[in-house]
Amino acid sequence: MFNFSQLPVWSLAIIPVAIGFLWLLFRSSQEHKHQQSTLSSEYFKGLNYLLNDEQGKALDIFVKLVESNWDTVDTHFALGKIYRKNGEMDKAIKIHQGLIARPSLPERYRSKILLELGYDYLGAGWFDRAEGLFKEVLIQDEKSKEARHNLILIYQQEKDWFKAIDIAVDLFAENPLLIGPMIARYYCELAEICKAKGDVSQLINNANKALRYDAGCVRASILLGDQERDSGNDKQAIKFYESIEKQDPVSLMLVIDSMLQCHRNLSTQDKSYEYLQALQQRHENLFLQNVIACELEKLQGKKVAISYLSEKIRHQPSLAGLQKLLTYKEKEIDADKTFADLLTAIAIIQKDSTEYRCNKCGFSTNTHYWLCPSCNHWDSVKPCVIELEH
Ligand SMILES: [Zn+2]
Incomplete structure (x- = not known):
C-alpha cells in the first residue's frame, strides 16, 4: 500500500x-x-x-x-x-x-x-x-x-544605468506610467554619480531628464534643490523643495531642514513659519510639530513654543513631541532627578523608534533609501507619518 x-x-x-x-x-x-x-x-x-x-x-x-x-x-x-x-x-x-x-x-x-x-x-x-x-x-x-x-x-x-535606460526607452511609449518612473530613477542614479564627481552641468542635465520622464520624481527635485542650495541660490532651492508637495507630500520631510536653512540664509524665517503652519493644515499626517515649535521659539520666544507644543501634544500625542516639550520644561523649571530620568528614558526609546518605513514590505530603518534593501522596491521607503484616526 x-x-x-x-x-x-x-x-x-x-x-x-x-x-x-x-x-x-x-x-x-x-x-x-x-x-x-x-x-x-x-x-x-x-x-x-x-x-x-x-x-x-x-x-x-x-x-x-x-x-x-x-x-x-x-x-x-x-x-x-x-x-x-x-x-x-x-x-x-x-x-x-x-x-x-x-x-x-x-x-x-x-x-x-x-x-x-x-x-x-x-x-x-x-x-x-x-x-x-x-x-x-x-x-x-x-x-x-x-x-x-x-x-x-x-x-x-x-548598476549599468546607461544600458538600463537604452532598453527601457524602447518600452516607454507602450506604458509611460510604469516605464517613465523607471527611466527617471536611472537618470537620478546618473545624476548622483555626477554629483559625486562634481560635474554640476551633467547633474542638472540628468535630473531634468528624470523629471521629463516622470514629473513626480521626488529624488530629481531634491537633487536640483540641493544643487541650488549648494551654489548659494537659496530662493531657487526653496522652489524645488516646495515643488515636492505636489509630487509626494510625505517626502517633504526629507528636505524640511534644508528648506529652513535656505530661509535662514535669506533671513525669511517669518515666511518659513507661515509656510510650515499652512503645510501642517494641508497635511495633518506630517510630523511638523517639533519643527514648528523650533521656529516659533526663534520668532516669538520659548513660552509661545511651549504652549503651542502642549496644545499639539494633546491632539496628536507622539514620543518625539513629548521629548521636545519636556526638554523645554527641563530648562525652565528646576527639574529634579526623576524628571531627568524620565527624559533620558524617553530619549532612549525615541532613539530606537524608526524614521523611515517601506510601504511595500514594512522594512523599518533610520536611514533613507531610494531602493528598499529588503524588498528591492524603488521609492517605497518613506518618512514615517502620524496615523490619523478618522
Ligand atoms: Zn521594502
Whole structure:
C-alpha cells in the first residue's frame, strides 16, 4: 500500500506537476487517440520515477516523450519552474539546455526555452550568461517584453544605468506610467554619480531628464534643490523643495531642514513659519510639530513654543513631541532627578523608534533609501507619518 507520509517533503512540490501531467495526458488523449496508450504508459513511468525521487530517470523518459511529441514540452517547463523554486538551478538548467540541444526543436518554442534558461541563470546569479540569452531572445523575437524587462533587471543589478535606460526607452511609449518612473530613477542614479564627481552641468542635465520622464520624481527635485542650495541660490532651492508637495507630500520631510536653512540664509524665517503652519493644515499626517515649535521659539520666544507644543501634544500625542516639550520644561523649571530620568528614558526609546518605513514590505530603518534593501522596491521607503484616526 502506498503511504504518502513516507514521501520526502520535496515530492509534495511535485504534486502540481503530477496534476499537470494528468491534464496534458487527458488533452493529448483527446487529440491523438492513437498515441494515447504509449504516451500514457511512458508518462506514468516518468511520474513514478519522480515520486520515487529518481529525477534523472524521469527526465530521460520525458526527453524521449518530447522528441516524439513536442506538445508535451509544457511538462518540462513546469518541472523546470519547480526546480527553480526549490533553488535547484543546476537541474532546471539541465532540463532547458537539454531542450535547446534537441535537433527536432520546433522554432516556435526556441524563444520560450531561452527565456526559461535565462531565468535559471538569473537564479544562479550568472548575470552575464542570462544577459546573453535575453539578448538572443530579442534577436528571435524583437518584441519580447519579457526579455527586455529581464535585461533591465540585470542592468539595474549591475548598476549599468546607461544600458538600463537604452532598453527601457524602447518600452516607454507602450506604458509611460510604469516605464517613465523607471527611466527617471536611472537618470537620478546618473545624476548622483555626477554629483559625486562634481560635474554640476551633467547633474542638472540628468535630473531634468528624470523629471521629463516622470514629473513626480521626488529624488530629481531634491537633487536640483540641493544643487541650488549648494551654489548659494537659496530662493531657487526653496522652489524645488516646495515643488515636492505636489509630487509626494510625505517626502517633504526629507528636505524640511534644508528648506529652513535656505530661509535662514535669506533671513525669511517669518515666511518659513507661515509656510510650515499652512503645510501642517494641508497635511495633518506630517510630523511638523517639533519643527514648528523650533521656529516659533526663534520668532516669538520659548513660552509661545511651549504652549503651542502642549496644545499639539494633546491632539496628536507622539514620543518625539513629548521629548521636545519636556526638554523645554527641563530648562525652565528646576527639574529634579526623576524628571531627568524620565527624559533620558524617553530619549532612549525615541532613539530606537524608526524614521523611515517601506510601504511595500514594512522594512523599518533610520536611514533613507531610494531602493528598499529588503524588498528591492524603488521609492517605497518613506518618512514615517502620524496615523490619523478618522
Ligand atoms: Zn521594502
